[in-house]
Amino acid sequence: MILVKDKDIVVPGEVLAKNDYYPGRGTFKEDNKICSSHIGLVSIRNKQISVIPLVSKYIPKRGDVVIGEITDIRFSMWGLDINSPYSGFLPASEVFGKEKRGLENIFNIGDVLFLKVVDVNEVKKVKLGLKGRGLGKFKGGVLVYITPSKVPRLIGKRGSMINMIKEKTRCNIVVGQNGVVWVKGDPEMEKVAREVILMIDREAHTSGLTNRVRYTLTGTYKEG
Amino acid sequence: MDIVPEIIRENIINLINKKERADGRALYEFRKMFIETGVITKAEGSARVKLGNTQLLVGIKPQIGEPFPDTPNMGIIITNSELLPMASPTFEPGPPDERSIELSRVVDRCIRESNMLNLEKLCIVESSSVWLLFIDLHIIDYDGNLFDAAVLATVAALRDTKLPTAKIEEDEIILDYENPQPLPLEDMALMCTFAKIGDQMILDPSLDEEEILTARLSIGMRPDGTICAMQKGGEGSLTKDDILKAIDITKRRIPQLMEELDKTIPQTR
Amino acid sequence: MIIITPDEFKRVSQATREDGRAPDEIRPLKIEAGILERADGSSYLELGDNKILAAVYGPREAQIKRLQRPDRAVIRCRYNMAPFSVKERKRPGPDRRSVEISKITAEALRPALILERFPRSVIDVFIEVLEAEGGTRCAGITAASVALADAGMPMKDMVVACAAGKVNGRIVLDLSEEEDKRGEADMPVAILPRKKEITLLQSDGNLTQEEFKEALDLAIKGCLKINKIQKEALKKKYGE
Numbered sequence: 001m002i003l004v005k006d007k008d009i010v011v012p013g014e015v016l017a018k019n020d021y022y023p024g025r026g027t028f029k030e031d032n033k034i035c036s037s038h039i040g041l042v043s044i045r046n047k048q049i050s051v052i053p054l055v056s057k058y059i060p061k062r063g064d065v066v067i068g069e070i071t072d073i074r075f076s077m078w079g080l081d082i083n084s085p086y087s088g089f090l091p092a093s094e095v096f097g098k099e100k101r102g103l104e105n106i107f108n109i110g111d112v113l114f115l116k117v118v119d120v121n122e123v124k125k126v127k128l129g130l131k132g133r134g135l136g137k138f139k140g141g142v143l144v145y146i147t148p149s150k151v152p153r154l155i156g157k158r159g160s161m162i163n164m165i166k167e168k169t170r171c172n173i174v175v176g177q178n179g180v181v182w183v184k185g186d187p188e189m190e191k192v193a194r195e196v197i198l199m200i201d202r203e204a205h206t207s208g209l210t211n212r213v214r215y216t217l218t219g220t221y222k223e224g
Numbered sequence: 225m226d227i228v229p230e231i232i233r234e235n236i237i238n239l240i241n242k243k244e245r246a247d248g249r250a251l252y253e254f255r256k257m258f259i260e261t262g263v264i265t266k267a268e269g270s271a272r273v274k275l276g277n278t279q280l281l282v283g284i285k286p287q288i289g290e291p292f293p294d295t296p297n298m299g300i301i302i303t304n305s306e307l308l309p310m311a312s313p314t315f316e317p318g319p320p321d322e323r324s325i326e327l328s329r330v331v332d333r334c335i336r337e338s339n340m341l342n343l344e345k346l347c348i349v350e351s352s353s354v355w356l357l358f359i360d361l362h363i364i365d366y367d368g369n370l371f372d373a374a375v376l377a378t379v380a381a382l383r384d385t386k387l388p389t390a391k392i393e394e395d396e397i398i399l400d401y402e403n404p405q406p407l408p409l410e411d412m413a414l415m416c417t418f419a420k421i422g423d424q425m426i427l428d429p430s431l432d433e434e435e436i437l438t439a440r441l442s443i444g445m446r447p448d449g450t451i452c453a454m455q456k457g458g459e460g461s462l463t464k465d466d467i468l469k470a471i472d473i474t475k476r477r478i479p480q481l482m483e484e485l486d487k488t489i490p491q492t493r
Numbered sequence: 494m495i496i497i498t499p500d501e502f503k504r505v506s507q508a509t510r511e512d513g514r515a516p517d518e519i520r521p522l523k524i525e526a527g528i529l530e531r532a533d534g535s536s537y538l539e540l541g542d543n544k545i546l547a548a549v550y551g552p553r554e555a556q557i558k559r560l561q562r563p564d565r566a567v568i569r570c571r572y573n574m575a576p577f578s579v580k581e582r583k584r585p586g587p588d589r590r591s592v593e594i595s596k597i598t599a600e601a602l603r604p605a606l607i608l609e610r611f612p613r614s615v616i617d618v619f620i621e622v623l624e625a626e627g628g629t630r631c632a633g634i635t636a637a638s639v640a641l642a643d644a645g646m647p648m649k650d651m652v653v654a655c656a657a658g659k660v661n662g663r664i665v666l667d668l669s670e671e672e673d674k675r676g677e678a679d680m681p682v683a684i685l686p687r688k689k690e691i692t693l694l695q696s697d698g699n700l701t702q703e704e705f706k707e708a709l710d711l712a713i714k715g716c717l718k719i720n721k722i723q724k725e726a727l728k729k730k731y732g733e
Contacts, residue, residue, distance in 0.1 A: 277530035310529065
């Protein structure tokens, strides 16, 4: 028996279904009831009920790609803020082919990097890495911060949303799974891209978003 | 993030060199202001102000007490501020830190030197009983530039304040709560704060701008242009031209602040 | 000619409280979610003349190592009253009452939180009483729960609180400041509404066992009513 509809907004503790449904993400099972553990949107797929959180912190997972800022330099590693309750560390050995000279000559405090999460242990110590295509330090551009749970919406099915934005604004855009987005292009277009990204963050849970985004992009798109 | 990412810093500086700002404002433009008075019924005067996303409450509560020995016929104002931990991840619970104390002292100076409040009118019995006015600033959301918001809120709260009338009958002070009287306010002053970034002095810095500024200048000014308070902050330095420029902009912006204030709570004379 | 309907007559004859409320009636209540910009979650609550602000930061890295737990997050709560929140100005800073309320508030909220998901982190809850008019600890807990949900905290249930007590010999709900001062007993209660699990219980004054049971039932009823308003506040923020 189901007590809610797909795309309903529910609060923590709300009973969503009884008996023959399975608990998905954002829910838990108690006795024979499935309850929401977050404020979020109900998502029903066959017999599985999930709640997509409307707000969340980024919890690092192995394999994620993230955008982080160097906040600490220690003996053989850098400490980074990755927009999470957990900070990450980047061992010096990750810097491709360089001898171990002074770490501060390679990266400085305040530098922003595109990294991958190499490993996360049981107490959430996060090891970051730079070995991979496209990873490394960002130069110039702007940063936009969004709710981490909205990242899939920003990227879209098979990249459809993010590619549309890149194409229409002619900006280089990199999306970190930790909710940090880097945009670089013509200053006017950077502003447009930023606006659109923030719009998606605000309205990710509403319908008709893709069309509104397309309208914003083509409506303000200036012939270049 | 306690340390401003280099990209954000560069972006702000590049924009300012082009006379633009990250939030689209002009160099000498205030963020959107919102003023509300009479928000706390238990306080004899109160106001809530939003400047952009910076938000605070000011509550004014009177007490009767002894005057200072060297000013036996003058009331006393005591300004205190709480940078609540909810306002920013960088505010810790505990006794006021240097930022909090600087804020309350600068606001106090601005109000006091403006002669907004004639302290002699707060005297009940010379050398024995005067009104003590406690001005409590309660900062609930911090997004840059507490000074201007705090002075605006304090002036609004003072305009909102009504004290019970104090009468002396047979050596006793009788307080009449049924007919509270507005504070006898005369002049006033408001504040404009600037951040020096690159070569520019920009008005009403947002949080990001405050975090990368080289120096900060707050100017308290009366409607007639007299300067009644000044405070330089930040670890960098200012040139004389910077300061004169800021004074000039302040003179041009004070009318806007006054208009905003008068919209909500006009001065009663 | 004045006509009184049977319902009005019943209500008026039952209302022996100073502010005209029925014994099981709570004061006017308003809750708003997400009203602060910097905090991860926040809420504003008005109950009668009570005005409460609640804010949540977290989970975030615990700055002080000794506060950390390797297996789960730790919750810290700070209940504070603004100097202008009461009739006689209150000196800023925690007093013994605030410290006690901070502790029992954290203990009231803790059972609802799923803390294992965030080892080595801390969840900070700040409750600020802007104006007080009796029942601030309950209002604070109710507001804090909304702020926690607003911050995206995983929770088994909301937490909601309400006080019952004995005034003029009768068991009543949601005591005002006057009723608390003059009444015979005051009993704040907090529950997890789905299973009616009790996470806060204090009693001040004298109650017979019968009176206690009546008061507890009444408080729970009050909590359930308030829980509906919590839900509405959260849904309103994200609704169309």
